Amino acid sequence: MITFPNAKINLGLNVVEKRPDGYHNLETVFYPINLQDALEVNRLENTGEPYRLRVSGSTLDGSPEDNLVVKAYTLLSDAYSLPPVDIHLFKHIPTGAGLGGGSSDCAFMIKTLNEKFRLGMSIEEMEKHAARLGADCAFFIQNQPVFATGTGNVFERVSLSLADYTLVLVKPDISVSTREAYGGIRPRRPETSLKEIIRRPVEEWRDCMKNDFEESVFARHPEIAAIKDKLYDIGATYASMTGSGSAVYGLFRNRVENVSEQFAGCFCRQREMI
Numbered sequence: 098m099i100t101f102p103n104a105k106i107n108l109g110l111n112v113v114e115k116r117p118d119g120y121h122n123l124e125t126v127f128y129p130i131n132l133q134d135a136l137e138v139n140r141l142e143n144t145g146e147p148y149r150l151r152v153s154g155s156t157l158d159g160s161p162e163d164n165l166v167v168k169a170y171t172l173l174s175d176a177y178s179l180p181p182v183d184i185h186l187f188k189h190i191p192t193g194a195g196l197g198g199g200s201s202d203c204a205f206m207i208k209t210l211n212e213k214f215r216l217g218m219s220i221e222e223m224e225k226h227a228a229r230l231g232a233d234c235a236f237f238i239q240n241q242p243v244f245a246t247g248t249g250n251v252f253e254r255v256s257l258s259l260a261d262y263t264l265v266l267v268k269p270d271i272s273v274s275t276r277e278a279y280g281g282i283r284p285r286r287p288e289t290s291l292k293e294i295i296r297r298p299v300e301e302w303r304d305c306m307k308n309d310f311e312e313s314v315f316a317r318h319p320e321i322a323a324i325k326d327k328l329y330d331i332g333a334t335y336a337s338m339t340g341s342g343s344a345v346y347g348l349f350r351n352r353v354e355n356v357s358e359q360f361a362g363c364f365c366r367q368r369e370m371i
């Protein structure tokens with residue numbers, strides 16, 4: 098069975114407070130985008146191993162046990178009797194980008210195992226398992242635009258469509274550690290809730306919709322700030338870093354000419370919004 102785990106962007110991100118467990122409560126809107134990995138899962142016959150993982154496309158650090166698709170398999174193996182599986186992951190979504198690529202792979206692995214081996218899990222059960230493996234994972238179970246609170250695991254559907262927009266996504270060759278990015282933030286509640294801002298026209302977002310990670314990440318990496326400025330220079334209606342970076346996106350009313358040349362040296366993609 099093959100699925101195509103997609104990336105997300107954050108529309109606004111307010112880090113609201115630090116929790117006693119060291120994590121942070123936030124407010125953000127998660128929005129799925131058209132940039133995908135591919136994940137194939139088949140039964141593994143006659144090898145005696147519980148799983149085999151092959152990764153192609155871009156390379157990933159760490160051993161197979163560190164991969165979130167294997168972590169998802171191992172977690173579900175504790176609760177259900179699963180046969181050995183042969184996993185092939187084609188990585189296309191850049192990591193350390195704030196695009197949630199690993200989290201999406203993880204959630205799609207849970208959905209695949211549920212369907213393929215008829216585990217009978219409800220959406221809520223799958224979200225609960227996913228949330229144990231990473232703050233961003235649960236969103237990808239339903240994969241619909243949501244206003245998220247808690248650590249990013251409490252969802253409220255938002256009726257928002259950006260389907261009229263073109264997305265330009267730019268990821269410089271810089272990886273930002275999510276843990277470090279949270280360390281650089283002084284949490285505070287925003288004056289105007291993102292839930293209200295998201296209802297305003299996209300043209301107004303530039304003046305009021307913020308990603309709290311930008312201040313400290315831009316101070317450390319001015320190259321990332323320069324990408325955002327350039328996206329506005331070439332006509333973006335709204336531009337922002339996504340998650341804890343380092344990818345930056347622009348929403349445009351029209352397609353942009355020669356976009357790869359404008360951001361030479363960066364991973365750069367242009368896509369219609371979903």
Ligand SMILES: C[C@](O)(CO)[C@H](O)COP(=O)(O)OP(=O)(O)OC[C@H]1O[C@@H](n2ccc(N)nc2=O)[C@H](O)[C@@H]1O
Pocket residue numbers: 107110119120121122123125195200230231232233234247248249275276279340341
């Ligand atoms: C920045 C976001 O992408 C926004 O969507 C997410 O909050 C990050 O989610 P993620 O990459 O799935 O994060 P995890 O792998 O669960 O956590 C990495 C590290 O980030 C910090 N972390 C993460 C999420 C959160 N709500 N508060 C935190 O303080 C913790 O130090 C944690 O050890």
Ligand SMILES: Nc1ncnc2c1ncn2[C@@H]1O[C@H](COP(=O)(O)OP(=O)(O)OP(=O)(O)O)[C@@H](O)[C@H]1O
Pocket residue numbers: 157158159163164165166186191192193194195196197198199200201202203233275340341342
């Ligand atoms: N299947 C996977 N794909 C990508 N990274 C993975 C995967 N499994 C484990 N990881 C590890 O997780 C780390 C973060 O990957 P991921 O792509 O989710 O982060 P990100 O782009 O910062 O997204 P976000 O912070 O929004 O979740 C990487 O350093 C990588 O080593």
